[in-house]
Amino acid sequence: MKAVLCKEYGPPESLVVEDVESPKCGSGQVKIAVHACGVNFPDVLLIKNEYQFKPSLPFAPGAEVAGEVVEVGAGVEKFKTGDRVAAMTGWDGFREEVCCEEVKCLPLPESMDYATGAGFTMTYGTSYHALVDRAKIQAGEWLLVHGGAGGVGTAAIDIGRALGARTIATGGDDKKLEKLKGLYSVDHVINYKTTNPFKDRVKELTDGGADVIYDPVGGDVFDQSLRCINWEGRLLVVGFASGTIPAAKANLLLLKGCAAMGVFWGRFAVMEPEKCRRNFETLFEMHDQGKLTPHISHRFPLEKAADALYAVINREVVGKCVLTVHR
Ligand SMILES: NC(=O)c1ccc[n+]([C@@H]2O[C@H](COP(=O)([O-])OP(=O)(O)OC[C@H]3O[C@@H](n4cnc5c(N)ncnc54)[C@H](OP(=O)(O)O)[C@@H]3O)[C@@H](O)[C@H]2O)c1
Known part of the structure; x- marks a missing residue:
């Protein structure tokens, strides 16, 4: 599977697209076949080593994804294979498959496509x-x-x-x-x-x-x-x-x-997880009812992650920029 990797810190053009092994699903985690990833300014800071979180090299940027659950780890209760989810990965989202803690995943409503779901949570x-x-x-x-x-x-x-x-x-x-x-x-x-x-x-x-x-x-x-x-x-x-x-x-x-x-x-999501979850239930309900219309102005294939990051850096985006994974 493909991943957009930061192997050394630098600007977007220093990212490399490589074939890597599918990640192993740990206990309490789900493995997601990524359909789309949200692109955010902190991704730029992360790959320049200027962000508050510092994952060890090599890593993929990408704080949020949407896709289908393809495997569940031991102890996972809320999700099963085939479920559509949005996940707040923090990083590692710019990959075709990613493992993420169950608690950081949300069931994606039928009314919401993967690209919208990938840019919605944050x-x-x-x-x-x-x-x-x-x-x-x-x-x-x-x-x-x-x-x-x-x-x-x-x-x-x-x-x-x-x-x-x-x-x-x-x-x-x-x-x-x-x-x-x-x-x-x-x-x-x-x-x-x-x-x-x-x-x-x-x-x-x-x-x-x-x-x-x-x-x-x-x-x-x-x-x-x-x-x-x-x-x-x-x-x-x-x-x-x-x-x-x-x-x-x-x-x-x-x-x-x-x-x-x-x-x-x-911090709110960590301090008050139940309230945060209820907020998303309300937001997804509002989306189902047609009260919310999230907008995506820029879409790029996964391989063009650097171009996507530049669209954000250059202030071209209205709403969200997302990467899509061809499946
Ligand atoms: N507090 C939180 O929990 C939280 C959560 C998410 C994001 N944030 C923060 O909120 C801010 C916006 O995030 P976002 O995802 O909406 O980013 P974004 O999509 O890149 O939007 C940022 C907006 O800021 C405006 N802006 C003004 N001066 C700017 C400058 N010097 N450089 C870049 N943009 C400038 C731009 O509008 P114009 O081009 O029209 O001026 C742009 O549309 C970021 O600082 C992010 O870290 C905070």
């Missing part, structure tokens, strides 16, 4: 946890999503709309923003490069400020967010795609009676 899991568990978003509230065309951004918009929020998306590229508007009927889009500062426009559109702000970008975007947040607003600290970690001005928190709240989905 983005929708994070955004649902942020909007529902943390911000407790309410129908009719104004939701401002920064980096709205990105993976977690599109998921936040999709979920926010399904829950009845009014949406504003920011981003740095007019074409991506137009596409986003068409896909999700976003109420307003703002280009934070050309409408800078964007905070005044948000205040105009919302008549007072955004109630919930979802921020995976950080830096100046975060600073301006504290100036266009509504009274008792919730500013969700999701990530720092801009590369700059901001410092919240405590006087603004006081004056707005607002809260800046951290979102760390990976």
